[in-house]
Amino acid sequence: MGEGEPAPVEYVHELRVRYGECDPQGIVFNANYLLYFDVALTELWREALGPWQEMVERGVDAVVAEANARFRAPARYDDVLQLRARITRLGDSSLTTEIDVVREGEVLVEGRLRHVFVDAETWRKTKMPDWIAEGLRRFAGPDAGKN
Amino acid sequence: MGEGEPAPVEYVHELRVRYGECDPQGIVFNANYLLYFDVALTELWREALGPWQEMVERGVDAVVAEANARFRAPARYDDVLQLRARITRLGDSSLTTEIDVVREGEVLVEGRLRHVFVDAETWRKTKMPDWIAEGLRRFAGPDAGKN
Amino acid sequence: MGEGEPAPVEYVHELRVRYGECDPQGIVFNANYLLYFDVALTELWREALGPWQEMVERGVDAVVAEANARFRAPARYDDVLQLRARITRLGDSSLTTEIDVVREGEVLVEGRLRHVFVDAETWRKTKMPDWIAEGLRRFAGPDAGKN
């Protein structure tokens, strides 16, 4: 990162936990965090590049190759959660995003998604287009790669 | 219904309630019954006509135009439920299905779905093909129509 | 409605369709509208009375007795939807809510929920407390009852 270059920033999206997303333990059912991670990346994408669908119309799509979540404390019905997302890896044909789920300053869940870019027609692996890497850079750290 | 004609039969599909389908009240979240109704119709369809997707490949699809549910008693995590489905109306371009959700003989939820047939390409309303009406008849009552 | 009495108002909640809520037809899966209706009522409730959970803490809960939806046109991934909710019936022990799902002025789905009030401990049917009827009145029409 050169001098004067702005520090990478997180993208923060807020949402409120819905009743139907909670389970009999009264907490958000674990699978629904992956739904939240997807929302966070969609909104980061919109801020950086516009609607996800525009990428698809330009012939490229991205599919989840790996998803990880560490659950430190439960979120509950009606909680307002911050999804704090950042790009940690701009690979040649892959993208790694980390998302913290935060409630009033406490990290409840730590998520990581790895996407792979594919041709929107053939679904074969393809390179990440430069315009995507450039657009995402503002939410990526200096070590994220693909300079 | 002529003499000797067999009485219409229900199609019964069994499933077990999943943890993630239940809410903090400890019961199946109401939206998930529509998911169950869809499963019941899919399985009735498979028995009567084969996989739903075959219809789509033949150029016709069906979309839900109306859904109704009456909740009489709650289902809980791990319950084994019977979905008892029958066709109550074979319309010119629509199809009405009723589904009872039953646990050990007790009707918990009464559902009704009305589908409309559409062209799989244009999504314009279309007539129900005869081969569909014929295939579904065994799960339809004598007053269901489209003789 | 007496002279000078303010006209009943709708409560409007906006949300954006999530990718995971859409099905292979590319549209919101029908069951998810019941999830949306629940969100709409929760937010109307918050505006009128505070968090739903406060009612439960005061010993009363409400369960869905009936749900209906008419699907007129599909909503798609990334659409911003308005959920326009109003109370149409304040019964002795029940509550009827109507919710229109609207995209840019077009009504896509018409929903109706009927809730029944129950004792939060015993789950036996109970009367709607007066403080609830009073709080909800601003979102109810003059014919909604329980004056």
Added chain:
Amino acid sequence: MGEGEPAPVEYVHELRVRYGECDPQGIVFNANYLLYFDVALTELWREALGPWQEMVERGVDAVVAEANARFRAPARYDDVLQLRARITRLGDSSLTTEIDVVREGEVLVEGRLRHVFVDAETWRKTKMPDWIAEGLRRFAGPDAGKN
């Protein structure tokens, strides 16, 4: 593993992909695999120990501390999937399960869940009861631990 001791076995649970579990790409939405993993562990548990709820009634519960999934190929609507589950770690107060999602011999998704045992009242971390470790052993390899 002593001589003559039977080799550890996998628990296999079969399910069919539901329409509402698939997304506009026509494939199972990634979050729903966590739902599947939960179903697989629930059924393994039932075979080994009885209903999950019996554990809760005996004062112990288990919460997901970590979830991982690697997506190698997509599952589609109406696919019949095998969930092949096995215990890979019986820790002092934690449990690790691996689940392969398999379609006609092809591994589509590799999952891993780590649960932590908690007191069902206080939700404080607690030791895995011996009766649970013993019951689960038949689905665990010789290196899974907790002698």
